[in-house]
Amino acid sequence: MKLLQLWVFIFQLLWEMCKELRYLPRQMGRCFEQCCIMGYQTLPIVGILSVFMGGILALQTGYSLSKLPGAQSFLGSIVGLSMCRELGPLMTAFLLTGRVGSAITAELGSMSVYKEVDALRTMNLSPVRLLVMPRVVGGLFMMPFLTIFSTVLGWLGGWIVTQSVDFISINGSIYWRSLKQYVDIESINDGLLKAEIFALVITLISSAMGLQTKGGPREIGTSVTHTLVQSMIAILMLDYFVTKVLL
Amino acid sequence: MTNTKQLFSDTCNRLPVSIEVDQLKKQFGRFVVLDNISLKIEPGEIFVLMGPSGSGKSVFLDLLAGLSKPSSGRLSINQEDLQYVKKTKKYVMGLVFQSGALFNSMTIFDNLALYLREHRLFNEREIRSRVTQMLDMLTLKGVSQIMPSELSGGMRKRVALARGLLMEPDILLFDEPTSELDPITAASIIELIGYVNKQLRITTLIVSHDILLAQTIGHHIALLHNGFIQEIYTPQTLPQSSRSFVRNFLNPTIDLNHPRFLPRRHENKIIG
Numbered sequence: 001m002k003l004l005q006l007w008v009f010i011f012q013l014l015w016e017m018c019k020e021l022r023y024l025p026r027q028m029g030r031c032f033e034q035c036c037i038m039g040y041q042t043l044p045i046v047g048i049l050s051v052f053m054g055g056i057l058a059l060q061t062g063y064s065l066s067k068l069p070g071a072q073s074f075l076g077s078i079v080g081l082s083m084c085r086e087l088g089p090l091m092t093a094f095l096l097t098g099r100v101g102s103a104i105t106a107e108l109g110s111m112s113v114y115k116e117v118d119a120l121r122t123m124n125l126s127p128v129r130l131l132v133m134p135r136v137v138g139g140l141f142m143m144p145f146l147t148i149f150s151t152v153l154g155w156l157g158g159w160i161v162t163q164s165v166d167f168i169s170i171n172g173s174i175y176w177r178s179l180k181q182y183v184d185i186e187s188i189n190d191g192l193l194k195a196e197i198f199a200l201v202i203t204l205i206s207s208a209m210g211l212q213t214k215g216g217p218r219e220i221g222t223s224v225t226h227t228l229v230q231s232m233i234a235i236l237m238l239d240y241f242v243t244k245v246l247l
Numbered sequence: 248m249t250n251t252k253q254l255f256s257d258t259c260n261r262l263p264v265s266i267e268v269d270q271l272k273k274q275f276g277r278f279v280v281l282d283n284i285s286l287k288i289e290p291g292e293i294f295v296l297m298g299p300s301g302s303g304k305s306v307f308l309d310l311l312a313g314l315s316k317p318s319s320g321r322l323s324i325n326q327e328d329l330q331y332v333k334k335t336k337k338y339v340m341g342l343v344f345q346s347g348a349l350f351n352s353m354t355i356f357d358n359l360a361l362y363l364r365e366h367r368l369f370n371e372r373e374i375r376s377r378v379t380q381m382l383d384m385l386t387l388k389g390v391s392q393i394m395p396s397e398l399s400g401g402m403r404k405r406v407a408l409a410r411g412l413l414m415e416p417d418i419l420l421f422d423e424p425t426s427e428l429d430p431i432t433a434a435s436i437i438e439l440i441g442y443v444n445k446q447l448r449i450t451t452l453i454v455s456h457d458i459l460l461a462q463t464i465g466h467h468i469a470l471l472h473n474g475f476i477q478e479i480y481t482p483q484t485l486p487q488s489s490r491s492f493v494r495n496f497l498n499p500t501i502d503l504n505h506p507r508f509l510p511r512r513h514e515n516k517i518i519g
Binding site for chain 1: 313314342346348349351352414
């Protein structure tokens with residue numbers, strides 16, 4: 001029942017936000033601020049994890065393919081497609097949930113608990129316009145950059161592994177040629193589309209959880225935990241359905 | 248405070264409004280917080296709603312501010328329904344929260360300028376001038392660039408009042424304006440509210456259990472008890488009330504032999 005209420009509230013927020021879109025040009029300062037916060041918070045961790053994710057993928061796949069003569073030449077395409085269609089958007093979404101989604105819920109939750117949101121309402125100022133819209137727009141704007149950054153670093157991680165591990169016997173040019181051969185613009189677009197859907201869901205869930213927080217510091221903590229759980233479930237479920245539609 | 252009327256020229260040119268409450272009821276599930284509340288707040292007066300903690304005073308304020316909806320009954324401003332008034336934004340309402348509810352991520356200046364900026368009421372130069380004048384008027388010089396967390400309790404209340412006043416409201420609502428303050432700071436807040444009302448004739452509702460406040464600046468006083476308002480008093484008639492609850496509320500006796508928190512059936516055992 002609570003889950004249903006949450007999703008009804010999320011769709012209400014989305015609808016409210018669509019109505020407030022005409023005020024977007026006046027909120028560009030706040031949107032830019034959110035972009036900076038999201039980029040600053042997420043970029044380093046996305047970079048580090050993506051390099052390792054690409055490396056692990058190359059390591060595992062390279063080991064399995066070493067038993068099939070000549071199959072390692074497909075390593076570039078496997079790492080390339082996995083990173084841009086699946087792992088790049090998914091991992092960035094999880095990191096955005098952990099770093100940004102939790103911060104949004106904590107901040108808006110604290111504002112709700114300490115009556116700052118009520119203060120906005122009494123001033124005839126829409127909390128959706130001032131608090132939710134900049135965060136959603138910031139997420140939608142930054143997510144493609146973060147995803148591309150993650151994908152490229154994942155590819156680099158895979159390349160580093162192919163050059164430094166003994167049982168992978170392909171050189172760099174074969175890795176990149178294979179990657180270029182299979183990774184087309186459609187694959188990159190599919191990954192970016194997923195990333196945008198994830199960004200919308202994460203920012204809306206975290207804003208909704210924050211605005212619905214009542215009580216005190218303990219409830220703020222509970223809301224943050226719920227944000228993480230709900231966002232991750234929603235991301236994985238959406239990932240399955242979007243992938244099915246795109247394939 | 249010489250330039251008050253100049254700063255609030257718009258408010259001074261408007262007629263004060265009245266507030267009518269008719270058979271108002273608010274319940275959460277089966278729990279009735281407010282039951283059959285009816286009262287009228289005259290234009291330009293200070294109405295003080297008193298009552299013990301948990302009697303539903305803040306719930307009443309939330310209803311009037313439009314932050315929640317009544318279960319039944321009617322709230323109106325100048326005989327126009329509150330929902331209609333909120334929708335059309337016909338009257339401006341300034342609510343000064345108990346905690347101040349200042350935006351903690353903004354400086355004091357940005358807190359005060361937010362309403363004027365977002366509603367695009369003036370250009371940035373005029374906003375700066377108005378905020379600075381308001382800070383001067385409330386003896387808050389030099390705090391404009393600091394964060395709310397750096398302020399004392401009394402200063403937070405004054406900044407919250409400044410934020411409410413800068414909206415040039417038709418109605419000012421206060422939630423416990425003197426709670427958690429020392430007697431001197433509380434007195435200065437009472438003087439400030441009284442002064443602003445005298446100068447600008449803004450219809451004011453104060454929710455409080457501060458007897459000094461009610462008797463010094465209140466024009467009418469109501470006592471909320473168990474969700475009801477039994478009678479409305481003036482500062483002169485309040486001490487003469489024959490109701491035991493009112494007399495007990497105004498002059499609570501401290502009896503260590505029969506403390507209120509002990510259940511009656513245990514009294515003899517413990518004392519004896």
